[in-house]
Amino acid sequence: MQMTKSTLRQIEELTLNHWQPLSTALYDGWVLRFANGYSKRANSVQPIYTSTLDVHEKIITCENFYNSNQLSTIFKITPFVQPENIDELLQHRGYTVVDPTIVQLRHLDNLETPEPVDIHIAEQLTDEWLHHLCRLSSVNEESRKTMTQMLQNVRAHTCFITLSVDSQVAACGFGVLERGVIGLHDIITAASYRNRGLAEQMILHLLHWGKQRGAQSSYLQVVADNAPARRLYKKLGYTDAYTYWYRVQKYTN
Structure with a gap:
């Protein structure tokens, strides 16, 4: 598998397809996922498609969505986010970085x-x-x-x-x-x-x-600081493709 940005973006889409939430809301190019708070992947905003509305207003709207469901507001930050500066914007709003994770690939x-x-x-x-x-x-x-x-x-x-x-x-x-x-x-x-x-x-x-x-190929996701798992996956022939992390604003009553 040639690691072009387009190919890696398709892998990111597969990671979403293969870990399904209970419900999904589409919001101007962003995908909002909900699953009773079980796992960050299934309870987070995936800003992976081009949007047209004001990004600051969109972030506030997402916060309202998740707060109304008594959930923390979580954004998944990948190399494919739109807009590209959303990680910086979330940092300025006080969001913390959680669980840097590596997506790895191998041919079969x-x-x-x-x-x-x-x-x-x-x-x-x-x-x-x-x-x-x-x-x-x-x-x-x-x-x-x-x-x-x-x-x-x-x-x-x-x-x-x-x-x-x-x-x-x-x-x-x-x-x-x-x-x-x-x-x-x-x-x-x-x-x-x-x-x-x-x-x-x-x-x-x-x-x-x-x-x-x-x-013809395989992917997996491993938390960056999980050294034993990374050693195993390296032995199995997996190599790093890209990294993502979560930006989290904790829910408070």
Whole structure:
């Protein structure tokens, strides 16, 4: 995959498609996403398309939108934001920077063959997979209900995967395939099973699933200060494509 700005912008669109909110509002080129406050990606403004209204008024209107839903106002700042100076404008309004994150890519040529580990794959969301994800991620019941709706909203080809050791689920994650690209999400290993290469093998199985169905490349997102995950993804052949972060104004009653 050639890393032109146009190509990377398409990857950004896929990241939004593959992590769906519960509802969306379009506002003069900006996409406002809402999901009961579960995850910043699904509860933030995506200013990725050209707009025509006064940007200062638009920011205030977005704040009113989120405040009326008792949510913090969050803007996702990528290399594709419109207008280009919105990060500076938000800084002047007192917004703080949260969770600098790196989007990484790799081709699926010369994909390593995974080891024959105990893998289970479902192409539709199941209660069992969701149970294991929530258990490994310490997701509470209220957030589980929100996550269930979010995942059911995904309109691309999905793959929900678990890896078991001695009949115990030790790792899980999911992939979404669209436009020849498979995105990896919620890759997690139980603490007692880490540093055993399980996540690496599970990801290889996910990538082979995608490649067999036409994927030519893959993306994932990793928080910049997550050194263990970055080491794993580097070993798997992923390289940095672009960085984003969130600008956050905390909700106060």
